[in-house]
Amino acid sequence: MARAKSDTASNGLPRERLLEFLGEMLVIRRFEEQVEERFRAGELAGFLHVCIGQEAVAVGVCRALGDGDVMGSTHRAHGHMLANGTPPREMMAELYGKVEGCSRGYGGSMHLYDVKRGAMGANAVVGGGLPLAVGAALAFQLRRESRVSLAFFGDGATNIGTFHESMNLAQLWRLPVVFVCENNRWSESTPQSQHQPISDLTHRAEAFGMQALHVDGQDVEAVHLAARDALAYARGGQGPVFLLCETERLTGHYVGDAQAYRDKEELRRLRETRDPIRLLRERIEASEQEWKRLDARSRQVADEAVAFAKAGADPRPEAALENVYTEG
């Protein structure tokens, strides 16, 4: 399989589809902005990691998943979950700790689940979700099912043992897994140059003899086309694929992170030149009317999610003692 390039204009997606993607990315953006705002207002508890700047990876990849495929996410999971189809209101209700939340208030931002929609869970121990993706793919292969398992993780996770064990096993057994690396070049506050000796992470896939695709993660079309190819390849029984998306974290590691470690001027420049929403809007030359419509809708979805969450029910305190084990 050839390496996909970012400029896949030759067999690109119809404008209508890209406009749809723009709308979906905007929903994630507005959702995340609400998360930041509601956190600052003191309404949300815990630790929150928004994916502002990484929406194109979430939408481009998740919109390529087929029925029955499963997906595992990270501590920065909101975008993946929303793009995979979990309703924003269920997500927001979880962040508010309500029983209407997708993890019924047991999980919160870093432990989001939506098993019926194929979301096997955010795993906030970095790299912890990769072996699960491999195991699910093993099950699909053993049962001769035409399903693919996909795992998101970041550049930081490629340093941990789970990554290497999972990549090794997946390639050894030619399992239907797509490993999606979102390289935002930050492992919390540590820049990539200080946490790994290479910058081109496709070398890590090559070390296992695994197919690698390398795309600009700010280009939703390139991401989507590459994800489609990767999923088809894995589904075809040819083995796993490492899909490397170069992306940008346009906010702090967590909501409230002052980013003292980061060059403010550089960050400002990235926001202007590497915002995936802005890039797509310009590229498809969305009209003012189109933009306003999508923007208004996304704001409405995010507002409605907050209203739903606030109106949700608090769990009974005694529920803390339940559900530790599966009965029966």
Next chain:
Amino acid sequence: MAELTYVQAISQALVEELRRDERVFVIGQDVGMFGGAFKVTKGLQEEFGEWRVIDAPLSEVAIVGGAIGAALVGLRPIAEIQFADFVSIAWDQLTTVAAKQHYRAGTPVPLVVRLPSGGGFSGGPFHSQSPESSFAHVPGLKIACPATPADAKGLLVSALADPNPVLYFEHKHLYRRIKGEVPDGRFAVPFGKARIHREGSDATVVTWGAMVHTAAEAAEIVAADGISAEILDLRTLAPWDREAVLGSVAKTSKLLVLHEDVRTGGFGAEIAATVAEEAFESLDAPITRIAAPDTPVPFSPPLERRFIPQVEDVARGLRELAAY
């Protein structure tokens, strides 16, 4: 009924479950042609093929994490960790992912991890540990520690039928040392039901795994002195049978807790604390704890004998309790 060794009973359960349920598969290092480090899976790959009895590379995290992933989508994996000591590498997958899955996601994890544990033949510090107490501290996991061939089979059948992650500690020193009657066909030994290994009236010994047999030898010795010890084999630590322990203590009024794991923070402390809280009035003597000292497991035979509780240690403990 057939008389089987402990290892034969485990193997038999594996074969029968693999035949019965196509969702069951075995995964681990050298479990295929080689038959596993202790030959528990010998001959299984021949019968079931290399995709039901899967030889995995050295990858404890991926083996356990992969088994969890397969369980999440409906299979019934049995992961073998070659020595229980090595499970520390997969600690995160078991305690963070598997143990908390149902609580946060509401989905079952029908996983069994087989863990050859325990010392007694100079395995040295990394090949002799009994880490069950560490896992008993983690809500969401179930823990089985069979002491007899019949329980080895019946508890493994229960473990496989359980929708929760189960750690099945099989004691290496029992594999070929212990023989016993095992009922024919499929039978399940329920979790959380202790077994009276020996009835008695003067003191209760609560233990599990290989220590059941140490306790039995000690009970035999002190019986000559007219001391009647009751031995309660817990069989499972999570859940554990509080009622059986409290019931036996109510009868004997004296408790000796015995385990091969080290003393501090060992599961024996939980049992002692529970009895002190709930049956203080029944006790006629302080609770005695006999456990390994707080050291790594040493290699040299005289050192290892000092480490693992011996028959004479238990006999002495019983005599002191009886005399109190």
